[in-house]
Amino acid sequence: MEITPETKKQILRFIGTGIVAVAVDLLVYLLLKENFGYSLSKGFSFFTGTIVAYLLNKFWTFEEKKYSTVQLLKFFFLYGITLGVNVVVNNLVLDMFYSVIFAFLCATGTSTILNFIGQKFWVFKK
Numbered sequence: 218m219e220i221t222p223e224t225k226k227q228i229l230r231f232i233g234t235g236i237v238a239v240a241v242d243l244l245v246y247l248l249l250k251e252n253f254g255y256s257l258s259k260g261f262s263f264f265t266g267t268i269v270a271y272l273l274n275k276f277w278t279f280e281e282k283k284y285s286t287v288q289l290l291k292f293f294f295l296y297g298i299t300l301g302v303n304v305v306v307n308n309l310v311l312d313m314f315y316s317v318i319f320a321f322l323c324a325t326g327t328s329t330i331l332n333f334i335g336q337k338f339w340v341f342k343k
């Protein structure tokens with residue numbers, strides 16, 4: 218199966234969006250943790266990073282211009298599912314290989330691939 222130029226562009230933009238979303242997550246977390254504690258700050262920073270990911274992926278990566286409540290709900294549903302997959306893969310790999318870094322990379326890689334596929338073919342399907 219050959220990857221089209223449009224899909225290559227989307228993959229690169231998806232990676233860039235992911236980097237920006239993680240940076241926003243980290244920045245918000247660092248700014249809030251002293252005043253609101255670690256858990257509340259992390260929850261809010263993750264949610265903020267997810268909103269950034271949604272907006273950038275919608276308007277930049279997949280170039281979807283129209284507003285859609287259904288797309289928004291699909292996006293959050295997909296992120297909820299891939300969060301669960303991320304945790305399960307992390308635990309499985311950790312149990313098998315006892316390497317935190319390897320487990321983290323496997324879990325992150327799996328959820329990233331599933332998020333891209335889900336967004337391209339389901340959330341922002343044209």
